[in-house]
Amino acid sequence: MAGVVELDRLKRLKDTVAVIGVGETDYREDYRAGARGNATEKGSGTLNSYQLAAKALKRALDDAGIDKSAIDGLVVGGPMSTERTCEVLGINASWCVSGDAPRGIIAAVQAINAGLCHTVALVYGNAQRSMDTAYGGPRVTDAGILSYVYYAPWGMTSQGGLYSMMFRRHQLQYGTTEEQLGAVAVAFRKHASMNPNAVMYGKPITIEDYMESRYISAPFHLFDYCLINDGGVAFIIQRADMAKDGKNLPINVSGIGWSELDVDSTQLRPRLKDFYKPAHHAVREQLYPMADVTQKDVDVYATYDSFSTHLLFSLEGFGFCGDGEGGAFIQDGRIEIGGEIPCNTSGGMLSESYMQSWNHQPELIRQLRHSYEGTERQVQGAQVGQYVHDVAGKCLSVIYTRGDR
Amino acid sequence: MDPFATEFWDYANQREFRMQQCDECQKLRWPAAAVCDHCLSPDYSWVPISGKGHVLSWIVFHRQYFPEYPALHTAVAVELDEGPIFVCCMPKEFEETELADAMPMELVWEESHDRHGDYVIPLFKPVGM
């Protein structure tokens, strides 16, 4: 049952593993190359998911200063198969699972503590733009209007539509406005404008641009939607006592939490009635006590952001502001670098890269390492980072902290 | 198609709006499924649903996803009097209607067809319009 965990057992896992290396592909360069090569023909397959994952892994290994032979565990994300990924990357692991980034991190914490492995590479590659992947519409169903996938018979299959419907409910219940929500897209785009690897580098938008942008599924505007681009991400997690002597300052995994709300989710009950907050509440009761921090200690925050509203709902659910106060809370630069709680400081999936939870992790690690010191991108003195994964009733979260040398 | 969804559409073809009710614990479930998610019983009956409810939320697609539904297309979440939330759309002539929170809605049947043949689909419209 959600929220019931054995906290004393969970606390023993605090700071037992650390992130020692991160790597990403060239999101912006690949996006621009794809746009040039495929101006009239999207989907001609310029990039391959395995190629992207391998490039990211190479960079993560170089960053960590370790050899591939040190990897004895693997987490595989995106459209790649685990077996083929191990084969292509030339790794005979003693432990291997598939999943998104937070599932992978939580599984790796468990596996390392169980003694199954000690150094885990988490890799993701997704050539979704090259492959012309569809996330909604008739290509997802393709068997007539009555084929039952989501609400295809009534013309409703888009993930964006589902989140937009959730935002409308928030508007009706609390009076939240489109202009208030626009602060998310503007802030993330501002962060992307500081990040040369972001797809939307050098393309800031104003709240006026947001309000004038076309609706896709009203109340959602174009800028409430994430990008679709190719990319790969990798990071390496190691047992904390081994990580102490490594090349980089280790970044500890200090808190983990997981709670799901799947019952009645297809009829949208937990979405429209509760904004998934019971899951947020259960997770925050796990990971803040485990990490021995509170919301006030979180210096840099990242949320899964296939749509802008993920931030609005999770800030309320995790207690950064009260229920219904999210619209007002995200104003006045509060969620921007330099503000009270900088969010998605790389630009996130809205403006950096749609890596489906993966690109948020290297960004948090670099912020906590103070890798951007001396630039406007650095969150000054960042000690504690939080990632929130709140996706269609699956809520997972991770707290990272700066380790010792 | 899911065999349980097929049963729903077979009733719809006869203009009967029904949902599965668990024979053991009486829980109504939507969408159609193999077992009761409360007690796991595989036994169920298709019980008539009143077709009355109210608006919980809605969105307007400004982009066309399906040839059957050109933009603008409104999708609406109706909370049925019996409890389940039914996500659907309205007949075309109500596309311009201004919806509001908790607005009473009622079932209407519409005949249509796609490349696989004719079908009858349950839609909802504002009560008294």
Ligand SMILES: [Zn+2]
């Ligand atoms: Zn039952």
